[in-house]
Amino acid sequence: MTVTVVEGCAIATVDDAATEIADGHLVIDGDRLVAVGPGPAPADERERATRRIDATGKLATPGLINCHHHLYQWATRGYAQEATLFEWLVALYPVWQHIDGAVVAAAARAGLASLARSGCTTTTDHHYIFPRQAGDLLAVEIDAARAIGLRFHPCRGAMDLGVSAGGLPPDDVVEDRDAILTACAEAIDRHHDPKPGARVRIALAPTSPFSVTEELMRETAELARARRVRLHTHLAETDDEERFCLERFGVRPLQYLDNLGWLGDDVWLAHCVHLNDDETARMGATGTGVAHCPTSNGRLGAGIAPVPGLLAAGVPVGLGVDGAASNECGELVDELRAAMVLARAKAGPTALTARQALTMATRHGACCLGREDELGHLSVGALADVALWDLDEVGFAGIDDPVAALVFGPTRPVDTLLVGGEVVVQDGELRTADPLTLAADLRRESARLRAVAPR
Known part of the structure; x- marks a missing residue:
């Protein structure tokens, strides 16, 4: 078993006491921190x-945790550049209905590689487009995460409310409710690992109030809680969504979820831009988590989530x-500064300090995914998911506070990334795949998708 000693670095542990060490060490035995x-x-x-x-001149932090993504969208970056969310979705649904295993494999590998180089050790993914005859696209993503070396929490997404029934998506991209529930159960059976140290865990994720029926929302929650997996969906992202919920359900988006029994400490929600004070308090009272996506919300003009209040x-x-079609960069370290x-x-x-931003990207992310016992902090017994940031280069020179240097300073690739003690990035370079091959594969599949679904 490999025993790794890291020495000479500043350490932001993000532990219970928010311990910081100016010059310290980490010892890793196998996949766990032992000192x-x-x-x-x-x-x-x-x-x-x-x-x-030798980590002299570097800052050690817990590996960053990405709480919301759509990896398949790496194949459709740059579309609908001045659109609102609903306009953007309407433009892209007809393209996405043509994705297949090759597109998803290339997009997922490229997206996961970018996350790794941005200091991310654990990511979720919300995949909700399942064209007929495309195969098990969730398995394709899981294989990609295994190849790149990241810890992975994919969400089996779903849409069953097509435009003919009052939803936003075209009818030919939605699925039958019974088929969705069967596929969700199969995903849990095949891929979910509940054991400590798990590399893969499944969550269930009906996509949004404007693409999913109330029946599917209720039945998915029942299935998830019976099988002890987590729940995820988009919520309160835009004014358009709020109007949709008021017109269709007679309530605002959060109340709609609350009425369906969807709030709780086994749920995390993407965006939550448009919450009032009472709704923010309700989120706190129920322990419901939030995935804050500042760059994407800015790109789509959706607004700014009330993070300090939350x-x-x-x-x-x-x-x-x-998704990389609404955040074409897709690197998690960027989101600390943006937030x-x-x-x-x-x-x-x-409103938000550098240390709060780092805590959101680590410890709070682990809480959203139900992994706060072993991820998101550098503590004895925690999983050895560690990011080392090189603060010696000129972009950080003169910033005496290492955490401020990371959050306020220029974004740079992580110097070294360990996932369960295994090296994924070293000297700023991905060690688990060839970036040039990843880029070539993505260009090929993106071009093929444009050819069959022109803009």
Whole structure:
């Protein structure tokens, strides 16, 4: 078993006491942290080390956790550049109905590689487009995550409310409700690992109020709770969604979910841009999590989520890059700065601190995914998911506070990334796949998709 000693780095543990160490060490035995402390590692740990990392000039943080994504969208970046969410979806649904295993494999590998190089060790994905005859696209994504080396929490998404029944998506991209529930159960049976240290866990994720029936929402919640997996959906992202819910259900989006029994500490919701104070308090009272996606919300002009209020209410607020067709960068480290800057733009310079942004990207993300016991902090016994950031380069020079340097400073690729103690990124380079091959595969599949579904 590999024993790794990391020495000479500043450490932001994001543990219960928010411990920070100016010059310290980490010891990893297999896939777990067995020591975290100041100064060099103890002599006995150094003697039994099979790998040593000199991390002088670097900051160690927990690996970042991405709480919301649509990996297949890496194949359709740059579309509908000045559209609102509903306009953007209407433009892209006809393209997405042509995705297949080859498109999803290329998109997922490229997206996961970008996440890894941005310091992300764990990601979810919300996949909700399942064309007939396309095969098991969830399995394709899981294979891609295994190849890149990230911990993966894919969500089996679904849409059953087509335009003819008053929904937004075209009828030919929605599925039958019974088929959806069968596929959800099969995904859990085939892929979900409930054991500690799991690399893959499944969640169930009907897509949105404007693409899913009330019956599917209720039955999915019943299935998820019977099988002890988590629930996820989009909510309160835009004014258009709010109008849709008021017209169709007579209530605002959060009340609609509450009426369906969908709030709770086994649920996290993407976006939550348009919440009032009472709704924010209700989120906190129920322990429902939020995946905050500041760059995507800005790209689509959706607004800025009330993050300070959510945090004050006790809501776990993780960060997400969202789909690469509404955030063409897709790198999670960017979202720390975006979250902080946009919160301050809305509510002043004390609205969100650098350390709160880091906590959102780590510990809160782990809470959203139900992994707070072993992810999102550098503590003895936690999984050895570690990001090392090189603060010696000129872009960070002169910023004495390492956490401020990471969050306020320029975004850079992570220097070293360990997932369960295994090296995924080293010296800023992905070690689990060839980036040039990933790029060529993605260009080919994106071009093929454009050919069969021109804009």
